[in-house]
Amino acid sequence: MADTIALTGATGFVGAAVARRLTTAGHRIQALIRPASIYKQPADIAAEWIAGDLDDVQSLQRLVKGVAAVIHCAGAVRGSTREHFNRINADGLARLVRATVNQHPMPRLLLISSLSAREPHLSHYAASKRQGERLLTEQSHQLSWTIYRPCAVYGPGDREILPVFKWMAKGIAPVLGSGNGRFSLIYVNDLAEAIATWLDRNCCQSGTYELHDGNPGGYSWHDVINTIRQLRRKAMVRLQIPLVLVKLTAALNLLAARTVGYAPMLTPGKVCELSHPDWVCDNAALISATGWTPKILLPEGLQLTLSA
């Protein structure tokens, strides 16, 4: 049944895909938008846009008023300080939870966390995602909550992995260190489908679920490079980038970000995440709880991503 849903992060990569999937299914969306990001409002998403911020309690109260469910996709994914990540990924979530539990009837809440929460010692980002999860599980009391922990998400509109895929499509394949670490991937529309399934089937409450594209052992960078080489049908040049060089660049970038005042993606913490050898995750619990199954494996997902 079509419901009214509160959505955060709809101007972002994941949230926009979720908004498109839900509006296509006929749901009405109340979407939080930061005033400075009005220009990012996707023209093809028919939502009631609610101006506000995760820092602003009143806008969160307006956001969740009268909704059947809250889907929390907003988050800080780049930044230079622990405080920045915690303020958005933990304190902002706490405010959203408080606004949600004050609603009658109380909506269900789905938190889009991250697989990085499995290794909170690696970065401020990972620690803040874990902190957000802890806060939701310990303080939500009567709230019906679910946590999704996606692995790396890719697709059109992504700003993290897509630039690397595009270099590879041009024939230059940067490889960090040995490139032998393994990671799971998920195409953004499969993640949006998993979120729609949570919503429509009213299932898998109060649990933490990992999700990936259906390839159980994940991928190495060599697998990704080989897949893109097969799609392009051309040779590729592999550029082995020493870890020490990336660490140095990340440290300089962090220094520059703190001096000039921008939110950096490449930081020493991000390098710790990137060089972690095991980001493979397990879909089984989510599939068994919801019946959702991912549909897009890497060759098709890369084709869709690179041709968009």
Ligand SMILES: NC(=O)c1ccc[n+]([C@@H]2O[C@H](COP(=O)([O-])OP(=O)(O)OC[C@H]3O[C@@H](n4cnc5c(N)ncnc54)[C@H](OP(=O)(O)O)[C@@H]3O)[C@@H](O)[C@H]2O)c1
């Ligand atoms: N992309 C991935 O590979 C991946 C993997 C696992 C988990 N995740 C999680 O998925 C979520 C979305 O990631 P993404 O890749 O879509 O990131 P993104 O493109 O940077 O989008 C982040 C969204 O959060 C919003 N936001 C940030 N701070 C906010 C605040 N203080 N108040 C209100 N909104 C705020 C942003 O709004 P503005 O447009 O105003 O900046 C934007 O809509 C994050 O929680 C991330 O941890 C992502």
